[in-house]
Amino acid sequence: MTGNIPILKIGRTLLVSIQVELSDAVAESLQNDVLSAIERSDAKGLVVDISGFDTVDTYVARILADMAKMARLMGADTVISGMRPEVAATLVRMGYTMDEVRFALNLDEALALLGHVLAK
Amino acid sequence: MISVVAQYKLDVRCEDDVVVVRRKARQLAQLRRLDPFATAAITTAVSELSRNVLVHGRGGIALLEEVSDGTRYGIRATFEDQGPGIDNLERALAGGYSTTRTMGLGLSGSRRLVDRFDIQTTVGKGTMIRVEKWQSA
Ligand SMILES: Nc1ncnc2c1ncn2[C@@H]1O[C@H](COP(=O)(O)OP(=O)(O)O)[C@@H](O)[C@H]1O
Ligand SMILES: [Mg+2]
Numbered sequence: 001m002t003g004n005i006p007i008l009k010i011g012r013t014l015l016v017s018i019q020v021e022l023s024d025a026v027a028e029s030l031q032n033d034v035l036s037a038i039e040r041s042d043a044k045g046l047v048v049d050i051s052g053f054d055t056v057d058t059y060v061a062r063i064l065a066d067m068a069k070m071a072r073l074m075g076a077d078t079v080i081s082g083m084r085p086e087v088a089a090t091l092v093r094m095g096y097t098m099d100e101v102r103f104a105l106n107l108d109e110a111l112a113l114l115g116h117v118l119a120k
Numbered sequence: 121m122i123s124v125v126a127q128y129k130l131d132v133r134c135e136d137d138v139v140v141v142r143r144k145a146r147q148l149a150q151l152r153r154l155d156p157f158a159t160a161a162i163t164t165a166v167s168e169l170s171r172n173v174l175v176h177g178r179g180g181i182a183l184l185e186e187v188s189d190g191t192r193y194g195i196r197a198t199f200e201d202q203g204p205g206i207d208n209l210e211r212a213l214a215g216g217y218s219t220t221r222t223m224g225l226g227l228s229g230s231r232r233l234v235d236r237f238d239i240q241t242t243v244g245k246g247t248m249i250r251v252e253k254w255q256s257a
Binding site: 057059085089093 | 135136139142143146156157159160161163164167168171215216222223225226228229230232233
């Protein structure tokens with residue numbers, strides 16, 4: 001159980017906002033919980049908000065990329081939102097690329113990318 | 121002349137230790153007023169290198185130090201293990217190579233993130249890696 005990482009549903013999109021530091025155990029159970037939630041809800045989109053992260057190492061980056069790949073196999077597109085500038089700079093400097101994922105500046109843009117029409 | 125202001129020696133024996141070492145590094149970087157980019161850089165490098173101690177080096181220690189050169193503060197992190205050592209250092213530092221089929225970007229990436237990177241490794245004896253990140257001028 002991921003316990004403190006809630007998975008919310010907005011239309012056919014699932015929203016996961018990670019505000020805690022991801023340990024290996026939490027990361028793996030989060031992956032499983034998200035996939036089960038996609039199956040249960042028949043979601044077509046997945047938004048993972050990481051605005052709470054001030055560091056992302058290659059381990060966490062891989063967890064996120066793998067989660068997106070698995071979601072894709074289940075028919076859901078993933079958008080990662082809220083990556084902080086210092087995190088983006090660090091990943092690029094390390095030579096890490098996440099080609100399988102789309103990114104958005106914030107939650108609004110992530111939902112828009114997935115085709116949600118937002119109220120003005 | 122670089123002086124050591126404070127020193128913290130931490131075990132790296134399990135996954136939770138990696139989290140503790142990373143947190144401590146972040147806390148020290150913030151305390152010594154490294155900017156968010158430098159803080160993310162040293163925290164990420166510490167995370168990668170302590171995970172390497174655990175995964176490749178069969179556990180070891182991390183020494184975190186607050187250092188000063190008289191005008192600026194920096195964070196120094198030293199990792200030591202008595203693991204198998206790295207036989208082809210050039211290849212391991214080039215990036216994209218891993219003996220555990222993971223990313224292979226930890227060592228090369230960390231090196232690019234820090235201001236100073238020193239490594240000593242002996243096959244069959246172990247590995248010592250030291251990195252430093254300083255406040256930007
Ligand atoms: N402390 C260590 N002891 C022994 N080998 C190491 C150590 N750190 C790194 N290595 C070797 O260098 C390779 C590259 O390390 P790294 O860039 O962190 O990638 P990864 O951890 O994904 O394999 C590792 O696969 C391993 O073979
Ligand atoms: Mg590594």
